Amino acid sequence: xxxxxxxxxxxxxxxxxxxxxxxxxxxxxxxxxxxxxxxxxxxxxxxxxxxxxxxxxxxxxxxxxxxxxxxxxxxxxxxxxxxxxxxxxxxxxxxxxxxxxxxxxxxxxxxxxxxxxxxxxxxxxxxxxxxxxxxxxxxxxxxxxxxxxxxxxxxxxxxxxxxxxxxxxxxxxxxxxxxxxxxxxxxxxxxxxxxxxxxxxxxxxxxxxxxxxxxxxxxxxxxxxxxxxxxxxxxxxxxxxxxxxxxxxxxxxxxxxxxxxxxxxxxxxxxxxxxxxxxxxxxxxxxxxxxxxxxxxxxxxxxxxxxxxxxxxxxxxxxxxxxxxxxxxxxxxxxxxxxxxxxxxxxxxxxxxxxxxxxxxxxxxxxxxxxxxxxxxxxxxxxxxxxxxxxxxxxxxxxxxxxxxxxxxxxxxxxxxxxxxxxxxxxxxxxxxxxxxxxxxxxxxxxxxxxxxxxxxxxxxxxxxxxxxx
Numbered sequence: 001x002x003x004x005x006x007x008x009x010x011x012x013x014x015x016x017x018x019x020x021x022x023x024x025x026x027x028x029x030x031x032x033x034x035x036x037x038x039x040x041x042x043x044x045x046x047x048x049x050x051x052x053x054x055x056x057x058x059x060x061x062x063x064x065x066x067x068x069x070x071x072x073x074x075x076x077x078x079x080x081x082x083x084x085x086x087x088x089x090x091x092x093x094x095x096x097x098x099x100x101x102x103x104x105x106x107x108x109x110x111x112x113x114x115x116x117x118x119x120x121x122x123x124x125x126x127x128x129x130x131x132x133x134x135x136x137x138x139x140x141x142x143x144x145x146x147x148x149x150x151x152x153x154x155x156x157x158x159x160x161x162x163x164x165x166x167x168x169x170x171x172x173x174x175x176x177x178x179x180x181x182x183x184x185x186x187x188x189x190x191x192x193x194x195x196x197x198x199x200x201x202x203x204x205x206x207x208x209x210x211x212x213x214x215x216x217x218x219x220x221x222x223x224x225x226x227x228x229x230x231x232x233x234x235x236x237x238x239x240x241x242x243x244x245x246x247x248x249x250x251x252x253x254x255x256x257x258x259x260x261x262x263x264x265x266x267x268x269x270x271x272x273x274x275x276x277x278x279x280x281x282x283x284x285x286x287x288x289x290x291x292x293x294x295x296x297x298x299x300x301x302x303x304x305x306x307x308x309x310x311x312x313x314x315x316x317x318x319x320x321x322x323x324x325x326x327x328x329x330x331x332x333x334x335x336x337x338x339x340x341x342x343x344x345x346x347x348x349x350x351x352x353x354x355x356x357x358x359x360x361x362x363x364x365x366x367x368x369x370x371x372x373x374x375x376x377x378x379x380x381x382x383x384x385x386x387x388x389x390x391x392x393x394x395x396x397x398x399x400x401x402x403x404x405x406x407x408x409x410x411x412x413x414x415x416x417x418x419x420x421x422x423x424x425x426x427x428x429x430x431x432x433x434x435x436x437x438x439x440x441x442x443x444x445x446x447x448x449x450x451x452x453x454x455x456x457x458x459x460x461x462x463x464x465x466x467x468x469x470x
Contacts, residue, residue: 023151033085039203040089044096046199047192052100053107053385054240057179057378061108064381065101066169072098073166076159080152098162102130103384110372110380111175119448120315123369124308127361130262131304134269139294146291177377181455184240190229191240195389198222206403238455242379245453246386250374253442255383257324257367259390260436261360264331264429267402268356269297271425272349274406282411284419286346299350303357311365320366320373321443327362328437330355335430339423363436367443376449378456401428 024034056064075094082088109122144154201218208215233239246252273293278285288296315323334355341348368387375383405424406417 022145026151027082027085027088029085029088033089035204035207036089037085037092039200040093041096041099042203043196043199044093045099046195048097049100049103050195050241050385050389051188051192052097053103053381053388055183056104056107056381058181058183060174060178061104061111061381062169062172062174065104065108065172066166068097068100068104069162069166069169072096072101073159073162076155076162080155080159082155095162103388104381106368106372106384106387107375107380108172108175110375110384111177111377113372114448114450116373116448117312117316119372120312120320120365120369123372124311124315124365126308126368127311127365128305128308130364131265131308131357131360132301134265134301136301139291139297142290142292142294146289176458177452177456178458179378179453179456181238184233184236184238187229187233187236187240190225190232194222194225194229196222197225202400205400206407241382241386241389245379245382248374249442249444250446251371251383251386253439253444254320254324254367254370254374255387255390257328257436257440257443258364258371258387259394260432260439261327261364261367262391263394264432265356265360267425268429271402271406271422272353273297275422276349278416282414282416282419284343284422296346296349297353300353300357303354304361307358307361308365311361314362315366315369320370320445321440323366324363324370324440324443325437327359327364327366328433328440330362331359331433332430332437334359335426335433339426339430342420342423359433363433363440367440370443370445373448374446376451376453376456378453 020034023029023037027033029037052064052068072095075091075097077091079088079091079095082091106122106126109126110119113119113122140157141154144150144157197218199222201215201222204218205215210216230243233241233243246255275284276286276288276293276296277290279287281287318326334352338344338348338352338355344352371383371387372380402425405428406421408421408424409418410416411418
């Protein structure tokens with residue numbers, strides 16, 4: 001179930017990359033429409049993911065997953081049936097709501113895990129399916145084009161998977177706890193508005209120019225909105241996201257490490273694939289097809305997939321903090337080496353993929369296990385959603401930084417970036433993983449919490465009590 005849902009979400013993000021040219025032709029997209037087709041999922045997801053994750057605590061994680069995946073499945077079908085840009089963009093916007101299933105799945109697995117071992121296995125399982133889904137979904141678009149399919153074929157496959165995932169979710173049992181509380185509509189509205197403005201400004205900065213009035217206005221509104229939201233949440237009786245919970249030493253460093261791992265994974269895959277697709281005639285690159293690139297990423301998916309399912313003994317032996325630190329050290333050393341290699345070969349790229357696979361596996365799994373252990377029953381969705389808030393911000397900022405580094409200089413009389421610009425990106429990743437290593441040292445592992453969060457009751461009691469909550 002988790003594999004199917006996450007594969008569908010990853011496919012929406014990565015399977016479209018190899019089919020962009022066909023997407024433009026098939027749907028008659030203008031450059032602006034293509035930009036919105038790619039950006040709309042991040043914009044919608046920025047605000048809805050943390051809100052829906054917390055709503056899962058209040059009304060039932062399974063119930064909210066069914067609703068969000070149902071909206072996503074409907075959107076995927078609309079996108080597959082679209083005959084133009086408008087319906088395609090609307091469909092992808094609806095599909096973005098399904099991204100809330102990711103933190104909800106973390107919360108769902110935590111709610112059925114009552115020991116350190118079971119929580120650690122749940123974290124490893126989620127790492128496995130996320131990593132495998134990312135790579136396989138990237139392979140999907142290239143394979144479909146290779147066998148003569150079109151962009152609409154890819155969207156139809158994604159729609160079928162989304163519908164199947166929605167149907168299968170009904171087989172899951174419901175979580176046994178509920179949070180009996182009123183909904184903080186003001187806090188929810190402020191968070192949605194602030195994150196949407198900030199994400200839009202960051203994602204469109206390179207296109208609209210960073211000094212343009214609309215980009216500056218969006219960034220100022222986003223930051224001001226977040227500050228206002230923080231002030232409101234600290235005073236609210238029933239905050240939509242309790243910042244005091246996220247501020248616990250057992251929670252926030254782990255959320256940051258996990259978020260950085262997710263952000264850097266996407267940056268690495270996109271940058272490496274662009275290098276490998278560059279024709280060798282420009283002086284670097286391998287001139288590989290999208291399908292060949294997908295095959296090249298398979299070792300990464302295999303390592304993360306099998307590693308996530310078998311990592312629990314290492315987590316027990318080393319501890320969560322030291323495991324996350326080890327992952328950061330491996331990545332930092334590996335990318336510093338890769339930065340110094342001015343003419344990397346295909347073998348070098350395979351090696352750095354192996355390095356990244358192991359470092360991602362260790363960092364993200366250990367960090368997720370740490371914040372899952374520290375989540376009390378009744379706040380699982382809120383904590384997982386908080387981690388996604390950080391990942392969303394980084395996810396919006398990362399492509400802008402990567403694009404700025406990559407386009408900092410070009411081969412004379414061409415629009416092709418200098419090959420050395422890629423080394424700048426690898427150095428950026430090395431610096432980020434160095435910061436992750438330092439942050440990981442701050443992780444304070446805890447035993448799996450079994451004490452209920454405030455206002456949390458058993459599901460039957462919660463359903464009855466919710467009727468009387470204003």
